[in-house]
Amino acid sequence: MSYIEIRNIFKIFGPDPQTALKLAQDGADKDEILAKTGHTVGLHDVSLSVERGETFVVMGLSGSGKSTLIRHLNRLIDPTSGEVLFDGTDILAMSINELNAFRRKRLGMVFQRFGLLPHRSVIDNVGYGLEIQGIDRKPRENAARNWIERVGLAGYEDKFPDQLSGGMQQRVGLARALTTDPEVLLMDEAFSALDPLIRNDMQDELMKLQGELHKTIVFITHDLDEALELGDRIAILKDGKLIQVGRPEEIIMQPADAYVRAFTRDVNRSRVLRARTLMQPVANGCDVNAGWPRIAGNMRLEDILPVALATEGSMAVINDRQETVGILSKQQVIAALAA
């Protein structure tokens, strides 16, 4: 069983969701149900699993149900039908007290418009989660100070949210979510409200932190580039339905339908495709010319290109343990770029 499992979630908004649910379960689609019953289908039979330690990105345009989906993971929204299992526990069966304890200890959430408390200083915002847990001021402030420093805001402890730029406010949001040391970080369009340059900074910051922390991250975005940049795996939602789940390369190389293909058409493939996707796998040690350049399996196409251009023959792809796992030829590199 996976770490987080979502099974057959339906979420229908409106006064009488059960009637509309029957229609949805019988296969009626969003527009049909809206026309017949006036109910909005938020999520339509979505099943997903998230593994421990991975960064799982849910990608979709507005109205696709992605923000509704992430709110099912901490029950800010309850499903109309379906199951949400967390480490084997059914969170829908929790009482309000159990649920609050679960939210306090195991989850942290970052919001699109930051959701900071405007009447509190940075340090009191960052310490909020611990305050809710009933931790004393001293240890709370020490923990908060530590995280403020780690997200690069040292010196801003006593400022108030409206004195900070958007990027800095979201760093506060990130520090606040991390201060309770949660297992899972839920990020709802966390960087969507930021300027492109700041957004890139924050993405790098998140990747750096994740390299050290190895949290399980569920990240919501409407930006495919962001999804490809951050995600170990990506789920694509459309009109409340799950269209495709896969690693970034899979989404690019084998789009599930025309909708995904249209999305991926403009993506800069050289930034997404990696050596291990393009290579021809070989058993360790065989067929490899000792003179070939050696490249890492997770190297991106854009970084491979100069190596490929400089070499006469092919390249050897190696894994973390320096073992040869595949061969990549110049022609394959060019073919991947041209596709």
Add this chain to the structure above:
Amino acid sequence: MFPEQLNVPLGKWVNRFVDWLVVNYGDAFEAFADSLLTILVWLEQILRGTPWWIVVIAVAIIGFHASRNWKIAAGLAIAMVTIGSLGLWDKAMQTLALMIVATSLSVIIGVPVGIAMAMSNRLRAVMLPILDTMQTMPSFVYLIPALMLFGLGKVPAILATVIYAAPPVIRLTDLGIRLVDPEVLEASRSFGASRKQILWKVQLPLALPNIMAGINQTTMMSISMVVIASMIGARGLGEQVLMGIQRLDVGAGMEAGIAIVLLAVVFDRIGQAYGKRSHRSHKAEGKS
């Protein structure tokens, strides 16, 4: 002519209801009235017993604490001295005591009711017409049953004032809580905050500027009730106005009117300054 058969004897029903209240619960109302009266008399004695200059200094200090501005503090002190120099100090203290008790009672009742209204749409739907009625019903209408239940004097005056003055603080508490950014609430819930924690740590602090504005309005409205309250036996500045009307003594009425306005200005400036501080406290710290 409207057909007589369709007349509803509402007046008779109300009379019968009030009679029934007086007969069955008269003692309970009297006990309640007594405890309210005890508090009022005690406060009145303190205010009237304190030397005038201590009261003036206290007003100046409170004014400074609220506004951090010496000019405002001095202005408020001058306003108080002016009331004294009109020869109305003692009556002003009586009015002050009445207002403090009525406003406190309004806030004690109004803030929790406002919170409850913000939490429940159903209660809000019930309360809004009641609040409209409280504000638009001529106060003499509810003074009559209040007189029957509590007799002539200060207690029905306080209750009439509360009925008239509580709606703004109720409305603005409700509004202030409803205006809190839903994403901030969601963030708070996502960290596992209980309803009580959300109320005390998020909703009330963020609604505070609105609640303060409501308290300020409530205070102003309770001042405007002092004249009417004097008609049912509350002493104070209103009594002086009433006397001016009865004797056609324009000067006396004007003096009392000016004293009421000055008292209102003092309360308004203090209330507004506190309201502004609840708004800006963090910004002021950051800019210093």
